[in-house]
Amino acid sequence: MNRSATRRKHGGTAVKIVVTGPFSAGKTTLIRTISEITVLSTEQDITDSTRSRKAATTVAMDFGRITIDRSLVLYLFGTPGQDRFDFMWEILGEGMLGYVLLLDASREDSLAEAVGILAAFRKMARVPFVVALNRSAGVEPADEERIRSVLELDEDVPVVPCDATDRESVKTVLLALLYSVIDAIDQPAAAGA
Numbered sequence: 001m002n003r004s005a006t007r008r009k010h011g012g013t014a015v016k017i018v019v020t021g022p023f024s025a026g027k028t029t030l031i032r033t034i035s036e037i038t039v040l041s042t043e044q045d046i047t048d049s050t051r052s053r054k055a056a057t058t059v060a061m062d063f064g065r066i067t068i069d070r071s072l073v074l075y076l077f078g079t080p081g082q083d084r085f086d087f088m089w090e091i092l093g094e095g096m097l098g099y100v101l102l103l104d105a106s107r108e109d110s111l112a113e114a115v116g117i118l119a120a121f122r123k124m125a126r127v128p129f130v131v132a133l134n135r136s137a138g139v140e141p142a143d144e145e146r147i148r149s150v151l152e153l154d155e156d157v158p159v160v161p162c163d164a165t166d167r168e169s170v171k172t173v174l175l176a177l178l179y180s181v182i183d184a185i186d187q188p189a190a191a192g193a
């Protein structure tokens with residue numbers, strides 16, 4: 001077992017998944033939607049110009065948990081979206097099994113913001129990730145092509161639609177990530193491409 005997975009006291013394995021992405025993409029919402037425990041969040045009032053978009057932002061992290069079955073528990077860590085808190089990325093990414101890069105599909109600037117975040121995460125760890133498009137009912141082929149091109153994604157990185165307010169949708173995103181993790185175990189060279 002590597003350091004990404006730890007054996008729990010009552011059996012089963014606990015793994016760390018990170019949810020990252022641009023400001024206001026829906027990271028905190030996604031974790032709150034799926035977590036079986038009350039999410040520990042660090043929201044603080046926004047006082048700068050981004051206040052016009054929302055009243056509060058994550059300043060350190062979100063923390064939630066989901067039990068997949070008796071043998072597997074996911075600990076979910078959400079990053080802050082504002083880049084003045086980017087020092088948290090490395091702290092939260094330590095030992096992660098994989099991550100979700102969440103974009104706000106309804107905002108063009110979300111994709112551009114994601115480029116730097118993804119570069120930092122790729123540098124930090126070559127682990128599997130999925131790109132989830134929040135506030136999008138589906139993924140149009142042309143949009144997917146553009147996203148893949150801008151983020152320079154390998155073809156085995158899933159790009160999936162997401163509704164961060166919907167439990168089933170969030171489950172689908174996390175399952176896509178877990179399947180990528182399994183694929184990477186089968187083909188270690190492809191991990192985090």
Ligand SMILES: Nc1nc2c(ncn2[C@@H]2O[C@H](COP(=O)(O)OP(=O)(O)OP(=O)(O)O)[C@@H](O)[C@H]2O)c(=O)[nH]1
Nearest residue numbers: 023024025026027028029057058081135163164165
């Ligand atoms: N309609 C809709 N609203 C959403 C969805 N996801 C998030 N929101 C709303 O969008 C706003 C931002 O969501 P957050 O979950 O705070 O986003 P975040 O990525 O954690 O934001 P930061 O931590 O500030 O970067 C909130 O008002 C949410 O209620 C979604 O899937 N659909």
Ligand SMILES: [Mg+2]
Nearest residue numbers: 027028057058
């Ligand atoms: Mg947040």
